[in-house]
Each structure stands twice: as C-alpha cells, then as structure tokens.
Amino acid sequence: MNWLAISPLEAALIWSALAAAAVWLYLRHPRPRPKRVSTLRFWRSIEGSSRPRRKRRIGEPWALLAQVLFLLLIVLALADLRPAGQDFEGRYVALLLDSSAWSQSRPAGQAPWIERIRGEADDFVDRLAFGDHVLIVSADADASPLVSFTADRAAMHKAIAAFRASDTAADLPRALELARAAVAGKRRSAIVYIGPGLLDEPQARRIEQFRRDLQQAPPAFRPQLLVRRVGDWPVENRGITRLALRRDTARPDRWRLLAQVHNYGRRAADTTLTISIDGRVLERQTLRLAAGQGQPAHSEFTWADGGLLEAEISPPDALAADNRALAHLPVFRPVHAAVFTRDPKILKPVFATNPYVVTEFLPPGGRPAAVPQVAIYDAVPPPPDPDTDSIVFLPAGAVADKRRGAAGAAKRAGRGQPAAEMRLTAWNPRHPVTRWLRTRDVSVTAAAPLAIGARDVVLAWSDSVPLLVARQQNGHKQVLAAFDLRQSNLPFQPAFPLLMAAAIEWMTGAVEEMADAGTTGEVRVAGPASRVFAPSGAEISFARAGDQLQLLAFQAGLYRIAGPEGEFKLAVNLPPLPAQRWLATSDESSELQAAPPISPARRLWPLFVLLALVPLWAEWHFAEKLRVKSYELATPPSSPPTHNS
Amino acid sequence: MASPLLLDRDFLRTLEEVTLLCRKDLSGTIGSDHRSRNHGPGLEFADYRRYSFGDDPRFLDWSAYLRLGKLFLKIYQTEEHIPVRVLIDTSRSMDCEPESGEPESGEPAGEPKFRYAQRLAATFAYLALLRLDTAVVIPFAESIRKPLVAAGGRERFWPVMEFLNGLGCGGRTDLLASVKQFLRQFTGKGVAVILSDFFDEEGARRAVEMLRFAGHDFVLLHVHTPDEQRPASYGELILEDVETGERRRVHSSPEAAAAYERAFLEYCGRLERLAARNGGRYGRALTSVPYQDFVLRGLRGDRVVE
Structure with a gap:
C-alpha cells in the first residue's frame, strides 16, 4: 500500500x-457554573444523587467509540491510501544544480544564470507528479545535498531558494557519481542537471565514461540522465586565471609577478590589468587578448613591506568574480647577527654574500648596537647562559660544558681523548640545519669533547665522535661546533655558507620566497592551525593531513588561519574556469519519463469517506439517545400536573 | 413613569363573573355583595319565622297575618363585608428569574415569580373590590410591611396596582413572624390569601395553624417557576441560596434532576395536606402557566373562586 499524502x-x-x-x-x-437559587433545600435533600463526581467517566462510550472510528476513517481518507499491486511508488529524482562560479554570470541584458537555474529548477519541481521524491544537490567543486529525498514540495522550493553560487569550478562528474549512488537500486529514477554545463576536457572524458557506465546498469534500475542547459555560450568574459609572485634571490625585497589572463569570449578584447598593493597602484598594463586564448602578464617591483596585492582587470564583463585576484605579500626583514671574533676575515665573506643577514662584527666582550637575533661566537667562549640564539665554534682544546666538568663530560661522551685530526664522516640528514649537506671532505683537528644532553641532536660525526650539535635550552637554539674554524678546512668548503644559512634559518625561520595564492576548491596549507576563517568572516571546518591543513574554500578572498604561532593569511582566487560546453545527447535533452497513470477507481479515499458516515451517524444516534434518556429521566411519567386543576 | 398594568382589561372584564369563595362563616359588616350564612338586614328575602318578642315589628309580614292570623317575621339574607387580605411574599427568594431553560425542560421558562405573585395579588384585590369588600395587600418577608387598604368598589383598584408595582424584593422569609404580626394587626376574621414560594416549611406549618386558630379562611398559593420544580441546568453547578448565601457544589444530572423533582413534589404535597388539615386551601401556581388560565381554571379547580 502507498501513503501518498502523509x-x-x-x-x-x-x-x-x-x-x-x-x-x-x-x-x-x-x-462549575455558579447559580443563585431559592431551592437549595431540595438539593440538600438529594445529596446522594447530586454529589459532585470524583472520578471522570465517559457518559456514552459507544458514541466515543464511534467518533474515534470516524476520525480514523477520515485520517485514512486524507492519507490517500491505495491498494497494493497497482500502486504508484513515485519517481526518485536527483536534481543537480550547478553552483559553480559560472552560475554567477550575468551576460549583458540577461538575467543572472543563478536566477535562471532557480527558475528552471522550480518549474521542474512543479511539473513532477505528486509523490515523486527529489534529492537536490549543489554541484560545484564539491557535491553537497541541499535537501535529501523528499516529496515535500515546500521543502524543495525552499532549498532551491536557498541555493547559492560559489567561487569554485564545478566538478560535474563527481556530482553525477553522487547522484547515481543516491538513486542506485531505485526504479524509475532520474538524474537531472540544471546549469550552464561547462566542463574541461578531463571532465568531458569522465562524463563520457559515466554515460557508458549508466548503459551497463539493468534497464529497470537505469536512471534517466537529463541535462537542462542554462544560458548561451560563449559569454563575453575575461578572467585572471593565475597570480604568482616570487622574490628575487639576490634582492629579497624585489618581487617578480606573473598574472595569467584568459579571454573566454568569442571576440578579441583589450583588457587593462591593474596591480596595486593595499590600494596603492603600482602598475597598469593593457593586454590584447585573442578570442578563447590566455595571455601572461609579467611585472617586477620592489616592496619590502608586506601587504595585500591585488590584480584587477577592466572593463567589467559577464562574470565579475574572476576579474580580481589577490596575493598576500610577506614582510621582508633581514636577520641581525652579531659575530664575536678576534679574526673576522673567515666569516666576513660568508655573510657578505647573504642578503638575508645583516652582520655586526665585534671583539670578544663587545656590546652590539642592537640586540641581535643570532650571536655567533667564533673561537670565543660563549656566555654560560646565552640570552639569544647562537652559533658557537669552540676554541681549540676548550671544555664544552663547564657546568658538568670536562672530565665528566668526557666520560659521558664515552668517546675517549679527542683525536689530533678527525675526518667528518656523517651529517644528520633529518635535521633542517644539515639536511642539504653531503660533503665528506671536512677535517678537524684539536676538537673539543662535546657533552651531549638528552635533548641535543648531533648534526655531524667523525666516526662516532660528535663534532656538531644542535641544542635547545631556555627557549633558545644553539648550534655548537667542537672545533675552531681555523683548525678545520670547513670554511673553505662550499658547504660552509650553506651550513651557516641553514643554521640561521633554523633559528629565525625561513624567509617566504613565494607569494603564491591558492585557488578555490580543495586547499592544502602547511602548518598547524586551530581555526580558519573565510573571507566572509565565518569560521569554516578543516581537516589535518599530517603537518598540512586541508580545507574546502568555496569563496575567493583572503582566508585567516589562526594557529599556535599566530595568525597568517592565505589569498584564494578563482581557478581557471572550464570553458567547454556539455554536449547533451537527444535522450539527455528529452523530457522526464511520464509517471505511470493513477487509476481513479483505485483510490480508496471516497470509500473511507463513505464508511466514515456510518460511525458519524452512530455517534449522532448514541448522543441523541443520551439526550432523550436525559429528558425522560427529567420528566418522569408520574409527574403531577403543573397546577391543581 | 406609568405603572404597567398587572391585569389586562379583558381579564378584568372576565373577573366580573368570578366570585371569591369563602368556606367559613365569617361575620363582617353588612353591606357587601357577599351573602352571609347569617340572616339579617338585607335586600334579598330568605325565609319566614314565627315572631318572638323583641323582634323588629318592621319586618312583620302583615299580609300573612291577614290571611293566617299569625305573626310571621320576614327574614332577609345578610350581605356582609368580608375583608380579603392578600399577603404577598417579598423576600429575596421571590426575585429569582426563571432560567431560560435547556431543551431538556421542554417547557416555556415562564415569567418572573414575583411578577406572577403581583398579578395574583391584584386579581384577589380586584375580586374583593368588585364585591365591595375591603382589599388589604400586605407585603411581608421577615415581617409584614406597611399594608394597603382599599375599599369602595372597583374604582379603588388603581391604587392597588400602584402599590403592587411599587413593591420590591429583599430580606429573608419568616412566615411565622409575619403571620403573628398580621394576626395582631388585623383582628377581624376574613379571607387571607398568602402568595409565597413557601420555602420556610416549618414557619408555614405553624403560621397555618395560627391562621386556623384565629378563624381565618385562608388560601395558600404556592408560586414557583418551572425550573424550581425541575432543574433546567445539567452539569457541575455551584448553587448559592439567595436568602442565606449558603453555597453548595452539586452535579446536576438527569437522575439528580428526577430525584430533585420528586423531593419538590413531595414538599408540595405536604403543603397541600397541611392546608387541608387546617381547613384552608392550597393552589400551586406555576409561572409558565398564563395567570389568566391559572385564575379561571386552576383556582376554580381548587374551589377558591367560582
């Protein structure tokens, strides 16, 4: 049996x-109704008969039973119950509404495509037969149901009205697969796509495969695939498809910009690209874009301060969302290092070529002009408790750990007496300071014994004797070398500047070389995070994959990512949009298969209504009987005449 | 403001043919239209009797003496004044409006009880005035109030209606005290018509006995509404006595209403027996019955009028 209405x-x-x-x-x-009488004495005399009821009881149970039966039959009539066998199950329709960035298009003189999609969807829902179940899916980079299978028209229209376009490119095959999984196993099912139907080549191939897979399904369970394309193609639209920035390796405050602009229209167009940072216009370029072609735009500028870089193209066109792209420029600040040495000629050439470090050479015990971020002690004993990050090259024959005593340190090291000359045999490939170093041509003489703490990490060995140690204590990082640079050939090796740069980078953090922006859809970002905020200010959910952060960005703009080390910003722009139209077959362009006709004779509600008349009459009969009984009781036949006549 | 007519003109004309009956030998002043059982000066010949010494020689039938040679005295029917005293209950219980009624009652609601009593009081006063008797209307509740005495024919009926229309209800019923006061104030015998709902049973019993001892010819007219005989409301009720203020919660069901009516009718029977036992008459005036019908049929049946 079917219950179609409820x-x-x-x-x-x-x-x-x-x-x-x-x-x-x-x-x-x-x-109780209050009443003033003069005959209370008679009520007193019949106290037994007129005592107020304590227990509630039903005066006429048969009338009640008849009424309950009447209500049951009326409810069954409203439920539109139908007998089994010839019933109408209703179709199951998965309605895919394209919510990709193309849905925001508004060609000149036309209604926005999103409105047309909503109108088409409303019309489709209204044309469905009573009892058809509809699943409405918003199809963009993701495919998320707006409303699960329901026969409630109001819920469908409400979901369609609430449907919004995103800034992502649609993944239509993914949405189709979701729809197919939803209607799997259901008879008389359909998958209906409503939208502009714009794909890229891989998606077109996947859709072709999807069609083939559909044909292999049993006919009884094969869903009908329908496509309702909205809007005319192509539209006159130009968009920024990529925005990338990179620092100049020799001048960290100089940026190289690459912007890719694509013309989706059928006519060549002149487009002006404007580059600005925090509202300050840096450059304007005019690009001649051939129809259906993209063109790169290059630029260079010097900008040490951070800020929000914005690339914008004009004049306005059918799709405004891709006329603008953002990138967040990181601030460049060189590291301030103080080098305490008696002989600066070894380290000076190393730092002279490094634009990321500003050095100040001081004699032992000298006072730097400003508090350095990194202190380098070249053959100078470091202070017992250094108050900054430091790189220490111990003087020849020095005792490494005065707090523990040289003898004890040597014992704990278990390495015996320092060799007169040792050869560096291994680098620690897992530590960021030494992960890029491979050279083995490093020899050391008069190395001091190093006391290795529980949290120390050995960076380099000579056989089993540690020569280089990374240490973190009291919130400061330290790289400790057991040898004097003058007693080693390390300064003459190409690995030495790399070692110094890596050590400083480990202590102060890496300088961001890129200012690349992400694209809407699935975004992966390195680093831990506790909260992520969309450009609209709404907090969005995310997942952690290893040390990466994974989130779905449906909106272009600047995302704020809050983590344990503070907040950083991520610009997210529109990706290159697909520009190939879904070529629907004649079957896909046809109408939804008609619902099987419902035989009026099979409807049971008239029967229920007729049956309901019986208990209705019975209730009236019993109620009237009660009324007559009451009247007869109130007028006993033995009642004397009303006056003595 | 003009007083409404308690009795319509047609009914007043009908009452010309109605006579208030007295069941007792009441000696009143001569001159009324009431025929007395006592013979005396009058206009209508009644009988002859032998002359005795001391008889008034003016009543000797000289024609009979000429024919028979004996002295016969002509005797005439005495026409006495019989005061008709109408005691009308003005206690608060008489002020109850009849309930409009539920379909179960099947009867018209009737007119207000006191209004009905006013009409009956006016009827008796008119009957008295028609026969040139004295009509006295005495309102009472806890005691009797200032009465109205009317005599001298029907022309004096208008003040009676004015008086009756001016009456209002209030106070509790104390029939015994009122009758005692009445007997002290009106010592002469007469017809006493008591219009009341008689919801003071003990007082009524003793009052009736006192009236009998005082030699009055009395009529108890029990005025009540249909819903006082048979409750018109079903369901949970909170009843408040209009005179005592006592409240009682009851459940009025068809069964309870039937028991109530039985109790009421038993009470009416007791009143009727009380009146009969003491030489009086009893009539039950149901306000749903038009007062004209009650007077012309009901009171005739009770031998109160003819």
Whole structure:
C-alpha cells in the first residue's frame, strides 16, 4: 500500500492526537457554573444523587467509540491510501544544480544564470507528479545535498531558494557519481542537471565514461540522465586565471609577478590589468587578448613591506568574480647577527654574500648596537647562559660544558681523548640545519669533547665522535661546533655558507620566497592551525593531513588561519574556469519519463469517506439517545400536573 | 413613569363573573355583595319565622297575618363585608428569574415569580373590590410591611396596582413572624390569601395553624417557576441560596434532576395536606402557566373562586 499524502506514522500520529482530543472532550468536566437559587433545600435533600463526581467517566462510550472510528476513517481518507499491486511508488529524482562560479554570470541584458537555474529548477519541481521524491544537490567543486529525498514540495522550493553560487569550478562528474549512488537500486529514477554545463576536457572524458557506465546498469534500475542547459555560450568574459609572485634571490625585497589572463569570449578584447598593493597602484598594463586564448602578464617591483596585492582587470564583463585576484605579500626583514671574533676575515665573506643577514662584527666582550637575533661566537667562549640564539665554534682544546666538568663530560661522551685530526664522516640528514649537506671532505683537528644532553641532536660525526650539535635550552637554539674554524678546512668548503644559512634559518625561520595564492576548491596549507576563517568572516571546518591543513574554500578572498604561532593569511582566487560546453545527447535533452497513470477507481479515499458516515451517524444516534434518556429521566411519567386543576 | 398594568382589561372584564369563595362563616359588616350564612338586614328575602318578642315589628309580614292570623317575621339574607387580605411574599427568594431553560425542560421558562405573585395579588384585590369588600395587600418577608387598604368598589383598584408595582424584593422569609404580626394587626376574621414560594416549611406549618386558630379562611398559593420544580441546568453547578448565601457544589444530572423533582413534589404535597388539615386551601401556581388560565381554571379547580 502507498501513503501518498502523509506517511503511516504521520497518519497514526494525527489519528492518535484527534482520538486523544475526543476522549478528553468526553471526559472533560466543565468548570462549575455558579447559580443563585431559592431551592437549595431540595438539593440538600438529594445529596446522594447530586454529589459532585470524583472520578471522570465517559457518559456514552459507544458514541466515543464511534467518533474515534470516524476520525480514523477520515485520517485514512486524507492519507490517500491505495491498494497494493497497482500502486504508484513515485519517481526518485536527483536534481543537480550547478553552483559553480559560472552560475554567477550575468551576460549583458540577461538575467543572472543563478536566477535562471532557480527558475528552471522550480518549474521542474512543479511539473513532477505528486509523490515523486527529489534529492537536490549543489554541484560545484564539491557535491553537497541541499535537501535529501523528499516529496515535500515546500521543502524543495525552499532549498532551491536557498541555493547559492560559489567561487569554485564545478566538478560535474563527481556530482553525477553522487547522484547515481543516491538513486542506485531505485526504479524509475532520474538524474537531472540544471546549469550552464561547462566542463574541461578531463571532465568531458569522465562524463563520457559515466554515460557508458549508466548503459551497463539493468534497464529497470537505469536512471534517466537529463541535462537542462542554462544560458548561451560563449559569454563575453575575461578572467585572471593565475597570480604568482616570487622574490628575487639576490634582492629579497624585489618581487617578480606573473598574472595569467584568459579571454573566454568569442571576440578579441583589450583588457587593462591593474596591480596595486593595499590600494596603492603600482602598475597598469593593457593586454590584447585573442578570442578563447590566455595571455601572461609579467611585472617586477620592489616592496619590502608586506601587504595585500591585488590584480584587477577592466572593463567589467559577464562574470565579475574572476576579474580580481589577490596575493598576500610577506614582510621582508633581514636577520641581525652579531659575530664575536678576534679574526673576522673567515666569516666576513660568508655573510657578505647573504642578503638575508645583516652582520655586526665585534671583539670578544663587545656590546652590539642592537640586540641581535643570532650571536655567533667564533673561537670565543660563549656566555654560560646565552640570552639569544647562537652559533658557537669552540676554541681549540676548550671544555664544552663547564657546568658538568670536562672530565665528566668526557666520560659521558664515552668517546675517549679527542683525536689530533678527525675526518667528518656523517651529517644528520633529518635535521633542517644539515639536511642539504653531503660533503665528506671536512677535517678537524684539536676538537673539543662535546657533552651531549638528552635533548641535543648531533648534526655531524667523525666516526662516532660528535663534532656538531644542535641544542635547545631556555627557549633558545644553539648550534655548537667542537672545533675552531681555523683548525678545520670547513670554511673553505662550499658547504660552509650553506651550513651557516641553514643554521640561521633554523633559528629565525625561513624567509617566504613565494607569494603564491591558492585557488578555490580543495586547499592544502602547511602548518598547524586551530581555526580558519573565510573571507566572509565565518569560521569554516578543516581537516589535518599530517603537518598540512586541508580545507574546502568555496569563496575567493583572503582566508585567516589562526594557529599556535599566530595568525597568517592565505589569498584564494578563482581557478581557471572550464570553458567547454556539455554536449547533451537527444535522450539527455528529452523530457522526464511520464509517471505511470493513477487509476481513479483505485483510490480508496471516497470509500473511507463513505464508511466514515456510518460511525458519524452512530455517534449522532448514541448522543441523541443520551439526550432523550436525559429528558425522560427529567420528566418522569408520574409527574403531577403543573397546577391543581 | 406609568405603572404597567398587572391585569389586562379583558381579564378584568372576565373577573366580573368570578366570585371569591369563602368556606367559613365569617361575620363582617353588612353591606357587601357577599351573602352571609347569617340572616339579617338585607335586600334579598330568605325565609319566614314565627315572631318572638323583641323582634323588629318592621319586618312583620302583615299580609300573612291577614290571611293566617299569625305573626310571621320576614327574614332577609345578610350581605356582609368580608375583608380579603392578600399577603404577598417579598423576600429575596421571590426575585429569582426563571432560567431560560435547556431543551431538556421542554417547557416555556415562564415569567418572573414575583411578577406572577403581583398579578395574583391584584386579581384577589380586584375580586374583593368588585364585591365591595375591603382589599388589604400586605407585603411581608421577615415581617409584614406597611399594608394597603382599599375599599369602595372597583374604582379603588388603581391604587392597588400602584402599590403592587411599587413593591420590591429583599430580606429573608419568616412566615411565622409575619403571620403573628398580621394576626395582631388585623383582628377581624376574613379571607387571607398568602402568595409565597413557601420555602420556610416549618414557619408555614405553624403560621397555618395560627391562621386556623384565629378563624381565618385562608388560601395558600404556592408560586414557583418551572425550573424550581425541575432543574433546567445539567452539569457541575455551584448553587448559592439567595436568602442565606449558603453555597453548595452539586452535579446536576438527569437522575439528580428526577430525584430533585420528586423531593419538590413531595414538599408540595405536604403543603397541600397541611392546608387541608387546617381547613384552608392550597393552589400551586406555576409561572409558565398564563395567570389568566391559572385564575379561571386552576383556582376554580381548587374551589377558591367560582
């Protein structure tokens, strides 16, 4: 049997509620009515008969039973119950509404495509037969249901009205697969796509494969695929498809910019690209874009301060969302290092070629002009408790750890007496300071014994004797070398500047070389995070994959990512949009298969209404019987005449 | 403001043919239209009797003496004044409006009880005035109030209606005290018509006995509404006695209403037996019955009028 109007549970609930109300009305004691009389003495004399009722009882149970039966039959009639066998199950339709960035298009003189999609969807829903179940899916980079299978038209229209376009490129094959999984196993099902139907080549191939897969399904369970394309193609639109920035390696405050602009229209167009940072215009370029072609735009500028770089093209066109792209420029600040040495000629050439470090050479015990970020002690004993990050090259024969004592340190090191000349045999490939170093041509003489703490990391060994140690204590990092640079050939090796740069980078953090922006859809970002905020200010959910952060960015703009080390910003722009139209077959362009006709003779509600008349009459009969009985009791035949005549 | 007519003109004309009956030998002043059982000066010949010494020689039938040679005295029917005293209950219980009624009652609601009593009081006063008797209307509740005495024919009926229309209800019923006061104030015998709902049973019993001892010819007219005989409301009720203020919560059901009516009718029967036992008459005036019908049929049936 089918319950087309309301479910059996709903029908049972409605009937239960009505029956409960009827019972309550039958049991209800009205509030006592006050009345002034002169005959209270007679009421006193019949106290037994007129005592107020303590227990509630139903005066006419048969009338109540008839009324409850009447209500049941009426509810069954409303439920539109139909006999099994010739029933109408209703179709299951997965309605895919394209919510990609193309849905925001508004060609000149036309309504926005999103409105046309909504209108088409509303019309489609209105044309469905009563009892058809519809799943509405918003198809963009993701495919998320707006409303699960329901026969409730109001819910469908509400979901369609709430449907919004995103800034992503649609992944239509993914949405189709979701729809197919949703209607799997259902007879008379359909997958209906409504939207501009714009794909890229890989998606077109996947859709072709999807069609083939559909044909292999059993005919009884094969969903009908329908495509309702909205809007004319191509539209006159130009968009920024990529924005990338890179620092100049020799001048970290100089940026090289690459912007890719694409013309989706059928006519060549002149487009002006404007580059600005925090509202300050840096450059304007005019690009001649051939129809259907893209063109790169290059630029260079010097900008040490951070800021929000914005690339914008004009004049306006059909799609405004891709006329603008953002990138967040990181601030460049060189590291301030103080080098304490008696002989600066070894280290000076190393730092002279490094634009990321500003050095100040001082004699031992000298006072730097400003508090350095990194202190380098070249054959100078470091202070017992250094108050900054430091790189220490111990003087020849020095004792490494005065706090523990040289003898004890040597014992704990277990390495015996320092060799007169040792050869560096291994680098620690897992530590960021030494992960890029491979050279083995490093020899050391007069190395001091190093005491290795529990949290120390050995960076280089000579056989089993540690020569280089990374240490973190009191919140400061330290790289400790057991040898004097003058007692080693390391300064003459190409690995030495790399070692110094890596050590400083480990201590102060890496300088961001790129200012690349992400694209909407699935975004992966390095680093931990606790909260992520979309450009609209709304907090969005994300997942952690290893040390990466994974989130779905449906909106272009500047995302704020809050983590344990503070907040950083991520610019997200529109990706290159697909520009190939879905070529629908004649079957896909046809109408939805008609619902099987419903035989009026099979409808049971008239029968229920007729049957309901019987208990209705019975209730009236019993109620009238009660009324007559009351009247007869009130007028006993033995009653004397009203006056003595 | 003009007083409404308690009795319509047609009914007043009908009452010309109605006579208030007295069941007792009441000696009043001569001159009324009431025929007395006592013979005396009058206009209508009644009988002859032998002359005795001391008889008034003016009543000798000289024609009979000429024919028979004996002295016969002509005797005439005495026409006495019989005061008709109408005691009308003005206690608060008489002020109850009849309930409009539920379909179960099947009867019209009737007119207000006191209004009905006013009409009956006016009827008896008119009947008295028609026969040139004295009509006295005495309102009472806890005690009797200032009465109205009317005599001298029907022309004096208008003040009676004015008086009756001016009456209002209030106070509790104390029939015994009122009758005691009445007997002290009106010592002469007469017809006493008591219009009341008689919801003071003990007082009514003793009052009736006192009236009998005082030699009055009395009529108890029990005025009540249909819903006082048979409750018109069903369901949970909070009843408040209009005179005592006592409140009682009851459940009025068809069964309870039937028991109530039985109790009421038993009470009416007791009143009727009380009146009969003491030489009086009893009539039950149901306000749903038009007062004209009650007077012309009901009171005739009770031998109160003819």
